Amino acid sequence: MPVPNRAGLNIVKLDVKDVRFPTSLGGHGSDALHTDPDYSCAYVTITTESGKQGFGLTFTSGRGTEIIVLCIRSMKRFVVGKNAADIFADFATFWRAITNDSQMRWIGPEKGVAHLAVAAILNSLWDLWARLENKPVWRLLVDMEPEELVSTIDFRWITDVITKEEAIQLLKSKKAGKEGRIKTLLENGYPAYTTQAGWLGYSDETLKKLCEKYLKLGFTHFKVKVGLNFEDDYRRCSAVRRYIGDDKVLMVDANQAWSVNEAIEWMKRLAPLKPMWIEEPTSPDDVYGHAAISKALAPYGIGVATGEMCANRVMFKQFLQSGGMQYCQIDSARIGGINEILSVYLMAEKLGVKVCPHAGGVGLCEMVQHLQYWDYACLSGTMEGRLVEYVDQQHEHFIDPCVVENARYLAPKLPGYSTQFLPGTIEKFGYPRGSEWQRMFKEGVFPPPDEAETVNA
Template sequence: MPFPSKSGLKITQIDVKDVRFPTSLGGHGSDALHTDPNYSCAYVTTTTEGGRQGFGLTFTCGRGTEIIVLTIRSMKKFVVGRNAADIFADFAGFWRQITNDSQMRWLGPEKGVVHLAVAAILNSLWDLWARLENKPLWRLLVDLTPEELVSTIDFRYITDVITKDEAVQLLKSKLPRKEERVKELTAKGYPAYTTQVGWMGYSDELVKELCAKYLGLGFKHFKVKVGLNLKDDLRRCTAVRKYIGEDKTLMVDANQAWSVGEAVEWMKKLAHLKPLWIEEPTSPDDVLGHAAISKALKPYGIGVATGEMCANRVMFKQFLQSGGMQYCQIDSARIGSVNEILSVYLMAEKLKVKVCPHAGGVGLCEMVQHLQLWDYASVSATMEGRLIEYVDQQHEHFYDPCVVENARYMAPKLPGYSTQMFPETLQRFSYPKGTEWQRMFKDGTFPEPDEAELVNV
């Protein structure tokens, strides 16, 4: 597939907004460590001289979003004035340039705030490319030749697991029946699980009501947040198991709450409820700790899932090599956008680890569906033991929201990465000047922004 013509694709503007939703008011998204999240994002619009636009974002939990916004503003210099067609033709080269500036890399490298900022910018460029090709992103990825797709990935630091040539051969080996798999995705979609029943801040009555709702919607896999109080976890998980039945699948998520030994002992006490996995049992950086937990819980039939806060492809490489994860949870905005995520999928396929993406609020569900559809069509060629997380939040703010029917993500049809928000949403929820935030400041629902939060105003 030829890369786009350069005509009209000089990038002239990058706009970024701090967008926040007051989800803490309802306990939505609450877990053992993130007890009061206001689901938010740094939202990027990239515009070319011909008027074409791409939209991207990186997810946050509220406070601190202004830091990512400021970092994106400081990175405009690496993008504005470049031709988007040149970027796409050497995407791996551009990726290395923007993630490894000789001075800014000291703030990472390839991790933390700078990597979250890079993800938002690059997500907007991938959205732009898909729009130029008039395809949803998953189909753009599927239609790239193995050589073209591999050309978007920086293989530095991971060639001890997979090289460019190996990646090309892996993709070529999956070409037979690829179009059959695409037709299947278009007709039937991809299986999902729900976390909506399990937020820690929800009342017992609401949990019961939501279990009934999602059973009625066809869900067979349910995740519950755990990690603060064992007695409470036993009560809540026992209740969910009762509500969903023994024939459905239960997963639990500690969101990094425990030490290694604590994780093992805690999960032994929940093992009779037959959880499929324990997610993020300890520090997201502790590769060997996850490996020890995995080994200890294997006799109980409990796997370890992690990755939503894994910093980069190198950390993923080590988790995959060590046996520290049985379920690899890529996140569409945590590491360096699609480019780096593709490398994780390829490593996971070579090492035969299932990928079950992390999703949730503010566009994550919209984005990860594209990645997992590509994986089925072009990489793993299987859905066995694989699911996409689904959380029913903020979809109404997007032009092309994810569609989940009978607990399956239906394949997106519109061009792009499903990342464009409505102007009305930006007008209401941009922080701190949006009309909803001004109203909530005025009535005392939230305190006025401090000096740091006003840095981008």
């Protein structure tokens, strides 16, 4: 696929907004460690001299978003003044430049605030590229020749698992049947599981109502948050198992709450409820710990899922090599954009690990559907044992929201990465000057922001 013509594609502006939604008021998104999240994002808009725009974001949980916004502003120098066509023509080089500046890499490298900022910028660039080609991102990726797609990836530090040449050959080996798989996606969509019924802050009554709701919507896979109190976990998980029946699938998610030995013992006691996986059982950086948990729980038929807070492709490489994950959970905003995510998919495929993306936060469902569509069409070629997380929150704020029917993500059809907010969303929920936040401050629903948080006002 040729890159767009350079004419009119000089990037003249990069704007970033702090956007927050008051989800903590209803306990939405609550888990063992994130007890009061306000689902938020740093929202990037890039504009070319011809007026073409790209929209991207990185997901956050409220406080701290202002820090990522400042980091994105500091990274403008890598983007403004560049020609978008030149970036796309040598995307891997651009990726290394923005992630490995000799001074800014000290606050990473390729992790934390710096990498979250990079993800928002990279997501906006991919959105722009897809819009210029008049395709949804998944179709942009699917239509690339293996050499073109691989040229967007920086393989530094992962060639001991997969080289550029191996990646090209792997993609070429999967070409047979590609058009049929695209047809399947367009006709049938991609399977989803729900976490919406399982937030830790929900009452038992809410839990029951939401299980009933999502069963009627066709869901067969339900994830429940655990990790604070075993008796409460067993009671809640038993209730979910009772509501959904033995023929449906239960998964549990501890969000890093346990030590390694605690995770093993806790899950052995939950094993009678037949959970398919335990997600993030311990520190997201503990490769050996996850490997030990995986080995201990294998006789119980419980896999380990992790990756939503995995910092970069090198961490993923080690988890995949060690046997520390049986379900690889890439996140569309945690590591460095599509470029780096593609490298994780390639390593997972070579090492035989299923990819089941993390989603649910602001814009995450919108983005990961594109990635999993590409994976099925061009790489894994199968949906067996693979699912995309679905949480029914904040979709109403997007021009092109994800559509899930009968527990399947339907194919995005509009150009881009499905990341553009509707007009008015920023005016209402931009922090702290948005009209909804000003109202809540005035009514005492939330305390007014402190000095640090007003830096982006």
